[in-house]
Amino acid sequence: MTLSLTINGTRHDIASDPDTPLVYVLRDELKLKGTKLGCGLEQCGACAVMVDGKVVLSCVSPVEVFDGQEITTIEGIADTEIGQRVQQAFIEETAAQCGYCTSGLVVAATALLSDTPAPDSAATKEALTPHLCRCGSHPRVLRAIERACAS
Numbered sequence: 001m002t003l004s005l006t007i008n009g010t011r012h013d014i015a016s017d018p019d020t021p022l023v024y025v026l027r028d029e030l031k032l033k034g035t036k037l038g039c040g041l042e043q044c045g046a047c048a049v050m051v052d053g054k055v056v057l058s059c060v061s062p063v064e065v066f067d068g069q070e071i072t073t074i075e076g077i078a079d080t081e082i083g084q085r086v087q088q089a090f091i092e093e094t095a096a097q098c099g100y101c102t103s104g105l106v107v108a109a110t111a112l113l114s115d116t117p118a119p120d121s122a123a124t125k126e127a128l129t130p131h132l133c134r135c136g137s138h139p140r141v142l143r144a145i146e147r148a149c150a151s
């Protein structure tokens with residue numbers, strides 16, 4: 001069975017077992033290593049990608065669920081003006097420490113600002129709730145999102 005995924009605007013025919021979680025297909029088959037595997041249990045947010053504009057955790061759902069859908073990974077996030085602004089704001093606010101959670105946070109922030117250009121603090125915190133940062137960078141991440149909104 002061949003699946004077809006559109007990732008960052010490029011179509012890929014996938015040879016992996018349809019039950020394989022999406023993150024393994026991205027990292028191992030397609031060599032898109034920007035999406036991180038953390039907990040593998042949909043509890044840390046490291047594996048976040050956008051699917052048809054919504055944040056999806058890619059570590060549990062089988063790749064067959066995404067057949068025919070538009071997926072954006074961190075590698076494609078700067079293809080949009082909002083994604084560029086978010087990435088730049090993360091850089092300017094030094095919003096990454098070890099960086100392991102950063103791609104998921106950038107994806108989540110881009111999805112948030114694409115949907116709500118000027119979210120209030122409560123909406124931003126709610127959008128980031130699924131994303132853990134063991135380094136404690138959340139204050140800088142929140143400042144980065146404020147900066148991205150203002151730029």
Ligand code: FES
Nearest residue numbers: 038039040045059
């Ligand atoms: Fe998917 Fe943690 S690796 S949520």
